[in-house]
Amino acid sequence: MTDQELIKRKLDYSLHLADTTLILSQRNAEWCGHGPVLEQDIAITNISLDLVGQARNFYQYAAELINQSNDKPIHPATEDSLAYLRTEREFKNCLLVEQPNEDWAQTILRQFFFSNYQFLLYQELQKSNDRQLAAIAEKSLKEVTYHLRWSSEWVIRLGDGTAESHQRMLQAIDELWRYTGELLNAAEYEKEAGTDPSLFQPQWLSKVKEVFDEATLPVPEKTFMQSGGKTGTHTEHLGFILTELQYIQRAYPDSQW
Amino acid sequence: MVIANDTEIKKIWQLLETVTDPEIPVLTVTDLGIVRDVKINGDSVEIIITPTYTGCPAMDMISMNIRLVLAENNYKNIRVTSVLSPAWTTDWMKEEGKRKLKEYGIAPPNPKQQVCNDKLFAADEAVQCPHCSSHHTHRISEFGSTACKALYQCDDCKEPFDYFKCH
Numbered sequence: 001m002t003d004q005e006l007i008k009r010k011l012d013y014s015l016h017l018a019d020t021t022l023i024l025s026q027r028n029a030e031w032c033g034h035g036p037v038l039e040q041d042i043a044i045t046n047i048s049l050d051l052v053g054q055a056r057n058f059y060q061y062a063a064e065l066i067n068q069s070n071d072k073p074i075h076p077a078t079e080d081s082l083a084y085l086r087t088e089r090e091f092k093n094c095l096l097v098e099q100p101n102e103d104w105a106q107t108i109l110r111q112f113f114f115s116n117y118q119f120l121l122y123q124e125l126q127k128s129n130d131r132q133l134a135a136i137a138e139k140s141l142k143e144v145t146y147h148l149r150w151s152s153e154w155v156i157r158l159g160d161g162t163a164e165s166h167q168r169m170l171q172a173i174d175e176l177w178r179y180t181g182e183l184l185n186a187a188e189y190e191k192e193a194g195t196d197p198s199l200f201q202p203q204w205l206s207k208v209k210e211v212f213d214e215a216t217l218p219v220p221e222k223t224f225m226q227s228g229g230k231t232g233t234h235t236e237h238l239g240f241i242l243t244e245l246q247y248i249q250r251a252y253p254d255s256q257w
Numbered sequence: 258m259v260i261a262n263d264t265e266i267k268k269i270w271q272l273l274e275t276v277t278d279p280e281i282p283v284l285t286v287t288d289l290g291i292v293r294d295v296k297i298n299g300d301s302v303e304i305i306i307t308p309t310y311t312g313c314p315a316m317d318m319i320s321m322n323i324r325l326v327l328a329e330n331n332y333k334n335i336r337v338t339s340v341l342s343p344a345w346t347t348d349w350m351k352e353e354g355k356r357k358l359k360e361y362g363i364a365p366p367n368p369k370q371q372v373c374n375d376k377l378f379a380a381d382e383a384v385q386c387p388h389c390s391s392h393h394t395h396r397i398s399e400f401g402s403t404a405c406k407a408l409y410q411c412d413d414c415k416e417p418f419d420y421f422k423c424h
């Protein structure tokens with residue numbers, strides 16, 4: 001692989017990490033002011049804030065890569081241009097994070113599946129020979145530890161809670177399980193420029209088993225898994241998210257607070 | 258030359274001691290331990306800071322305030338750069354800062370975290386109430402009004418309070 005090809009892979013990988021954290025942050029932020037109780041409203045929006053901070057770091061790095069490359073654009077890329085001015089097919093986030101909030105059970109389960117993955121991912125990524133990606137991972141890992149613990153506890157609370165909360169968790173598992181395969185299945189750019197998540201698939205699954213056991217929830221059998229998000233083929237939900245997220249910059253280009 | 262540079266750097270550190278955190282105005286950036294280095298090269302000054310939390314919205318404002326204070330003191334070519342590694346930890350907070358936090362009504366971070374791991378339903382850290390100094394307190398929520406705080410309540414004086422959590 002030439003240097004330019006490697007930079008392209010690294011760019012795709014950074015955008016994938018940025019898009020994934022941005023979209024989950026946006027989803028979680030939809031709860032702001034609507035959480036089931038004040039403390040948990042604050043918790044989910046804090047998690048959203050941590051994720052948008054991570055997204056900014058990844059976008060800033062991606063912008064640097066673009067601006068240093070051979071075919072750099074006339075207007076230099078920025079974290080904002082990458083978040084606000086790319087289209088649905090250019091977004092490389094995992095499908096899981098764009099799924100709707102629905103109820104608290106589905107939001108919690110999505111966060112648990114994701115934080116479990118991200119915790120393992122950042123543990124590997126902080127050893128990367130790309131120093132900036134390693135630094136972002138190292139910096140974010142402490143926050144993600146909190147996210148994982150918080151969401152695990154909620155999965156247990158709801159799964160092993162009332163008949164209704166248990167039922168809602170079963171419904172959420174039914175809805176979201178099909179998107180977990182993609183998290184742990186590497187796209188080309190992950191293998192070539194990042195960390196291959198299939199290497200930590202066993203740890204991911206054993207954490208799910210541990211938490212689900214305690215939550216009296218069943219771990220689904222092997223089944224068909226959806227994929228495509230990492231290479232830009234999304235579910236119908238992403239377009240709606242971007243419409244809302246990008247509206248101001250599209251309608252009033254370069255507007256500032 | 259070297260001596261002149263050292264005096265100059267000392268002066269800049271003193272100026273930095275006047276820059277406060279917009280969300281916790283009793284703490285300065287040096288109390289927080291987020292200034293990693295000060296460099297002078299000719300007539301340009303570089304201040305290297307590290308964020309507390311990745312999403313902390315105060316960081317942009319802090320870096321603006323640093324530039325402002327230096328500009329007011331006739332420094333030109335000021336750059337504030339941010340480095341992520343090594344990651345900031347509450348262990349870098351000065352004792353002076355911890356004392357000011359407590360006076361302000363926020364419980365300062367305990368030394369070295371026991372809490373930041375993935376063990377579920379772990380026991381709450383023993384956090385001292387900033388109002389009556391009782392250790393008889395409990396956690397209401399791990400997430401508080403800003404990214405760096407958790408919400409606690411005192412079982413003796415019954416007051417709720419913020420805890421600057423270990424990180």
Ligand SMILES: [Zn+2]
Nearest residue numbers: 386389411414
């Ligand atoms: Zn008290």
